Amino acid sequence: MPDIEDGKVRSELLLQHKAFIGECHIFDGSSLLLPHKLLLPKTELVSLLKNQVVKLTIEFISELSPNSPDCLRYYNILFRRILKQMNLKQVGRNYYNKQEATEFFNHKLVIWPGYVTSILEYETSITLCADVNHKLLRMQTAYDLITGLRDPQTRKEDVEQVSKELIGSIVFTLYNNKTYRVDAINWEDNPRTKFKKSGGAEITFVDYYREQYNTEVTDLTQPLLISKGKWKKSQQDTPHKPIMLVPELCYLTGLSDKMRKDYRVMRDLALHMRLDPERRQHELRKLMNTIQTNREVQRELQLWDLKFDTNFVSFSGRILKEVRIFQGRRAFDSHPQFADWSRETRSGPLLNVKSLDHWLILYPTRNYGAASSLVQSLRKVTPTMGIAMREAKMLEVSDTVQSYTTVLENHVSSKTQMVLCVLSSEKKDLYDGIKQYLCVKCPTPSQCVVARTLDKPQTLMTIATKIAQQMNCKMGGALWKVETGLQNAMFIGIDCFHDIVNRRKSIAGFVSSINQELTQWFSQCIFQESGQELVNGLKTCLEAALKLWCKHNQFLPQAIIVYRDGVGDGQLQALMDHEVPQIESSLRSVYPKDSGVKLTFIVVKKRINTRFFVESQGRLQNPLPGTVIDVEVTKRQWYDFFIVSQSVKDGTVTPTHYNVIHDTVCFTPDRIQYLTYRLCHMYYNLPGVIRVPAPCHYAHKLAYLVGQSIHQEPHHSLASRLFYL
Numbered sequence: 001m002p003d004i005e006d007g008k009v010r011s012e013l014l015l016q017h018k019a020f021i022g023e024c025h026i027f028d029g030s031s032l033l034l035p036h037k038l039l040l041p042k043t044e045l046v047s048l049l050k051n052q053v054v055k056l057t058i059e060f061i062s063e064l065s066p067n068s069p070d071c072l073r074y075y076n077i078l079f080r081r082i083l084k085q086m087n088l089k090q091v092g093r094n095y096y097n098k099q100e101a102t103e104f105f106n107h108k109l110v111i112w113p114g115y116v117t118s119i120l121e122y123e124t125s126i127t128l129c130a131d132v133n134h135k136l137l138r139m140q141t142a143y144d145l146i147t148g149l150r151d152p153q154t155r156k157e158d159v160e161q162v163s164k165e166l167i168g169s170i171v172f173t174l175y176n177n178k179t180y181r182v183d184a185i186n187w188e189d190n191p192r193t194k195f196k197k198s199g200g201a202e203i204t205f206v207d208y209y210r211e212q213y214n215t216e217v218t219d220l221t222q223p224l225l226i227s228k229g230k231w232k233k234s235q236q237d238t239p240h241k242p243i244m245l246v247p248e249l250c251y252l253t254g255l256s257d258k259m260r261k262d263y264r265v266m267r268d269l270a271l272h273m274r275l276d277p278e279r280r281q282h283e284l285r286k287l288m289n290t291i292q293t294n295r296e297v298q299r300e301l302q303l304w305d306l307k308f309d310t311n312f313v314s315f316s317g318r319i320l321k322e323v324r325i326f327q328g329r330r331a332f333d334s335h336p337q338f339a340d341w342s343r344e345t346r347s348g349p350l351l352n353v354k355s356l357d358h359w360l361i362l363y364p365t366r367n368y369g370a371a372s373s374l375v376q377s378l379r380k381v382t383p384t385m386g387i388a389m390r391e392a393k394m395l396e397v398s399d400t401v402q403s404y405t406t407v408l409e410n411h412v413s414s415k416t417q418m419v420l421c422v423l424s425s426e427k428k429d430l431y432d433g434i435k436q437y438l439c440v441k442c443p444t445p446s447q448c449v450v451a452r453t454l455d456k457p458q459t460l461m462t463i464a465t466k467i468a469q470q471m472n473c474k475m476g477g478a479l480w481k482v483e484t485g486l487q488n489a490m491f492i493g494i495d496c497f498h499d500i501v502n503r504r505k506s507i508a509g510f511v512s513s514i515n516q517e518l519t520q521w522f523s524q525c526i527f528q529e530s531g532q533e534l535v536n537g538l539k540t541c542l543e544a545a546l547k548l549w550c551k552h553n554q555f556l557p558q559a560i561i562v563y564r565d566g567v568g569d570g571q572l573q574a575l576m577d578h579e580v581p582q583i584e585s586s587l588r589s590v591y592p593k594d595s596g597v598k599l600t601f602i603v604v605k606k607r608i609n610t611r612f613f614v615e616s617q618g619r620l621q622n623p624l625p626g627t628v629i630d631v632e633v634t635k636r637q638w639y640d641f642f643i644v645s646q647s648v649k650d651g652t653v654t655p656t657h658y659n660v661i662h663d664t665v666c667f668t669p670d671r672i673q674y675l676t677y678r679l680c681h682m683y684y685n686l687p688g689v690i691r692v693p694a695p696c697h698y699a700h701k702l703a704y705l706v707g708q709s710i711h712q713e714p715h716h717s718l719a720s721r722l723f724y725l
Contacts, residue, residue: 274651349386377464401433443715478519493695509703
């Protein structure tokens with residue numbers, strides 16, 4: 001008393017009584033963990049804060065067993081303290097080694113190496129899960145970017161261009177090692193503007209940075225950046241002031257679009273950041289060695305009588321047998337080493353072919369050569385795949401959205417099966433405008449290709465093959481299939497897209513199979529509040545999907561298997577309380593009472609820090625595609641497993657973590673694992689195995705297209721086409 005919100009200040013007030021609570025303690029801002037009980041169940045202490053008296057009350061709550069969830073939280077707080085003692089700097093949730101930074105002067109980039117860590121209880125023990133992480137900073141401040149966009153004559157900034165480049169980006173402030181999201185730019189104020197400090201005194205930004213951080217601001221006319229900050233859910237309704245930042249003290253993070261397109265930048269970064277299993281293990285061993293040899297760290301661990309096993313956790317995995325791919329009248333196995341069958345898809349008829357009879361090609365005047373060479377290549381590749389292709393109507397356009405839409409308005413009819421647009425550049429607004437028109441106002445499957453990708457003769461045939469296959473899928477055709485071993489089962493994929501740059505509404509993509517062979521899919525979008533992850537409206541989506549399934553098959557499926565992507569461990573219970581009941585309610589309203597329809601709901605997690613290595617001939621390698629791990633590093637209270645489904649050429653492969661949270665189909669672990677792995681072979685945009693089951697990735701592609709480009713519900717006539725591929 002009085003209440004103080006700042007966690008750091010609270011810690012400092014408590015530390016004034018270190019002699020009383022003892023050196024061995026962990027405090028997280030509100031709860032205090034001690035290795036012994038205090039004499040009294042309630043103790044009152046008095047601290048001083050700038051000559052103001054603050055009363056602290058410590059009350060006994062409970063005694064923790066070593067494996068209680070609360071105890072694990074304290075272990076993680078303790079481990080963060082250890083990382084600080086190792087001189088690592090905290091940025092966001094992770095810790096980085098500023099001393100070992102690598103500078104790429106030719107690309108104006110700096111990389112800080114670091115670690116992402118968590119201590120959790122797994123099946124047999126409490127385990128530290130650690131992985132190598134990198135923080136990418138540019139040697140460019142927000143101020144450099146603003147001045148770089150000044151008109152040399154007028155010395156005025158291009159306000160619109162500056163906003164486009166900066167808003168939504170993440171900046172890093174060296175004076176406090178924090179990252180902020182730029183939400184707006186304040187052109188009215190500057191560093192000489194005064195603001196109120198927490199005590200009520202007024203101060204200019206220049207003086208504040210000089211006093212607080214011993215940092216000088218040089219340009220006193222620059223605008224200020226506005227960051228709304230991160231607000232906890234519990235604080236959403238409380239009014240809060242945005243954070244004002246000075247551009248010259250804010251370093252840009254991440255890669256610009258220009259850098260991403262620069263082959264040399266990406267190559268140099270990949271060489272440095274994509275660690276193979278041997279290098280990754282070496283870096284993690286370095287972390288463990290420092291923990292074992294750092295005296296301060298060892299003293300801290302001894303206070304709590306904690307030790308780390310210096311070895312990596314070791315156990316046996318299993319490799320699932322190869323999956324058979326059926327294409328037309330042919331069948332073949334995916335290559336066990338590369339999980340790829342691109343050669344086979346090129347060299348024979350596809351599973352279900354749609355002829356190209358009525359189609360348009362739109363191209364800008366200067367890209368006529370690229371458009372005609374693409375047509376010639378398509379003529380060469382389509383006969384092998386069994387696609388009958390008639391002459392396209394070639395239409396010239398100028399380089400604007402208006403020009404494309406006007407030409408489409410005049411030439412697209414109910415007979416048009418496909419529109420192929422050649423684009424002169426990767427301009428987002430042009431692509432968005434075309435997709436918006438062809439997905440909402442004039443629903444027609446479409447394919448866009450940038451002219452530059454058609455200029456390389458050595459890759460043109462490969463690109464033409466890919467385009468022909470994509471167009472075939474978008475018109476309702478199919479490339480290949482795999483046997484799932486399940487009869488009368490509908491597969492569903494759900495994923496959400498959050499537009500973090502413009503903070504627009506979030507989009508939930510819902511995709512479901514509508515035939516037994518999993519070659520046709522129904523899709524629908526649900527618009528939600530910005531940042532909302534849990535999906536409302538699943539009931540209507542599933543009812544529409546079941547209606548379409550019934551129309552195709554003349555009966556209802558007997559099993560519904562849902563793969564739900566994009567949910568963290570902390571939301572699993574909320575998912576069980578919120579989304580599973582919606583699906584069950586939908587099934588009750590569609591099916592007769594004693595139908596016996598079964599439901600399995602599986603959560604798919606890609607953003608994980610667990611890595612697996614295989615020891616072979618004394619070296620560490622990536623596990624082969626189809627490797628399953630369901631021992632040791634799985635949770636005792638969950639029904640979960642890991643699958644390594646893809647093959648990677650560089651770096652370390654990332655497994656996918658699956659968690660079965662509801663299962664009335666009563667799958668055996670072997671059956672659900674094999675079924676999940678097979679579904680990773682069914683994504684038509686890649687003749688290879690992907691990281692997640694196909695319905696998940698289709699849901700992601702749908703939500704991404706709608707969230708990034710269309711911003712409206714796609715026309716219902718496209719709902720049973722893979723138009724978002």
